[in-house]
Amino acid sequence: MTGLGRRARNLEELGINMGALHASAPQVHYRPLEPQPGDVFITSWAKSGTTLMQQMFHQIRMVAATGAGDMDFDDISRMTPWEDTAMMVDLDMKMPQRAAPRGFKSHQAYENLPAGGRYIVTLRDPKETYVSFFRFFDGWHIERGSMSLEEFWPLWLGGGPGGCDYFTHLLSWYARRDAPDTLLASYRWAAKNRAAMIARMAAFLGLELDAEQAALVEEMTSREFMHAHHxxxxxxxxxxxxxxxxxxxxDADSTKVQAVGSDAGVIPPAIAAQIDAMWAQRVLPVTGHPDFANLAATLED
Structure with a gap:
């Protein structure tokens, strides 16, 4: 199977390119994940803080182990590998990691991950994820300007690699908000309160940081620092x-760290209405929360 030789201009063409990318994977180095007790899965939904949590996790464990941060890598997803794309990029999921505990990226619900691990999850307003997801694909997988926000709906609804949709993911992890193996926070709170999130994560991982070390991790997880190392x-x-x-x-700007965050206010009214309807149908009856802000407030105490 061959791709188009250019970026896709619609969802059908995106499927052709992604299918070709998977089909042509060389699998020279790839070995599948073999879970170990205590593995950590950073498993926020797409565009919900995964990259920030990967960076925070990696810097906490490196500072705890060596006294210094670590930016000597080409891709944060080499430090915390992602099983859903490992075959595509020919990555060995069993390769030694630079410090303990082992960490892995995911966007999956709890039920789709290995049991016996520990799980770090940030949740984000669905409309913000929609805009951020679109910004990420526009100009990278999708030729810039060729797809409208309205046309992006099926891609957002499908959930990206692995196929876990937003609402399945949210309900799965919200149900585990008090589980000792799960660290759950809202992305907005974690980003605005990095010092507190770093302290929570270090304790969750069983790692100790002194004040100077915690400040170093806080600096290395700022938007300014990460954008400078985009x-x-x-x-x-x-x-x-x-x-x-x-x-x-x-040559595309595929960075996940934008200088300015995504504004849910630009979402088309018809898309916003569909998201609201799905929330009312799927989330409200289970959680009692009429919207994301109400739900997130219960995680920010």
């Missing part, structure tokens, strides 16, 4: 695979 957070491994196997130049 090439470490741009899915570089996938970009290179797209260039090598699909002929799509590795």
């Amino acid at each position: 090439d470490r957070f741009d899915d570089g491994m996938i970009c290179r695979a797209m260039e090598e196997r699909l002929g799509i130049p590795d």
